[in-house]
Amino acid sequence: MQETRGPHASAPDSPLPAENYAVPERGFTIDRHKALLAAAGLWAVWIFMIWLVTQGHSTPFDRSGLLLYRSGVDFHPLGGNMLEEAVRDITALGGVILSTLTALAAVIALLFLRMRREATLFVATVVLGWGLNALMKTIVGRERPTLVPHLTEAAGYSFPSGHSFTSAMIYIGMALAFASFSKRHSVRYTLIGSAMVISAMIAWSRVMLGVHFPSDVIAGWSGGAAWAFTAAALLYEPAKRAADSDAAHRLDPMEHEVHGT
Structure with a gap:
């Protein structure tokens, strides 16, 4: 993250007041080669699970996975x-209501932080992933x-798991968006790794x-994670063009706030 120092800053390692921190206007782009490499491995798992189930x-x-938790x-x-x-x-975190509200809150936060490109990319990731x-x-x-008896209500087809796919797509996609606030690899890996663990727990x-069968959730999680990384790599340029368009500038509430002050 970028930072500026006031004229009376004392030691180089002394903490800075919050007002001296500057959020990068456009953020730091994610390494697309690394994102595509991660996506390739996850898509391979997704395809393998589809083959196992359909064959x-x-x-x-x-059967072993379902009975692991039963007696x-x-x-x-x-x-x-x-x-x-x-x-x-835990499973509620991947439900339609909570995951949608989480995604909406992330988009609003990104817009208020003037990260319109990341917000546009995240919206495209979620909508196309659904x-x-x-x-x-x-x-x-x-x-x-x-x-085994169901311990919660569930409707629709089983493969792939919608909770697993959606939670991986939203939480990892959100982590990728907010990781652009920092160019430090340790920060980025912590955010993305945490999102992967949380979404795997939901799955x-x-x-x-x-x-759900174990194969449902493995396919759902790997597919959702693969899509999040793929979208971050391949949809960034289209999202950038859309976010920088005249229509996006007119719709951005932060643009009006800046011009109105």
Whole structure:
């Protein structure tokens, strides 16, 4: 992050007042080669899971994953009510309402921070990603597991997991957008790594609740993460042109605020 010092700054390592920090107007671009490399590995996992499921080779793995959290003849969940509620809380982070509100809040924050290109890229990532996941669900048409009792309500097709895809796409895409505030690799890796861990926890919670096969959530998470990295690499230039257009300038509330002062 860029910083400026006032005339009375004392030592080089002394903390600066908040008003002396300057947010980079355009941010620091993400390394597209690294993003595409990460995306390639994740797309390979996604394709492999599609092959396993469509060829019927995922059954032993799916059965073991669903039974990992269950016990007894009635397949009741392990860990008691406290763990079950915690799993529900985690899975809610990937639900339609919370994930959409999180994405909307991120877009608003980016706009107020004058990061219009990153906001445009993030919106394109989310909207196109929703369409990709819906298309895959329709093509595969896999029914939800019935081996164990469901611990939450779930409707629609099972493969790939919508919670897994959406959470990976939104949280990793959001981390990539805000990572552009810093050119330090340690900051970027921490943000993106945290988003990957949180979204993976959301994905696996769907298996623990019995509403998805393990192959569903692996495919969903890897596909959502792959799309987030792919969009960051390939959609940046189109997003840049859209964000710098005359229409975008007219619609940006921060532009009006600057000109009105």
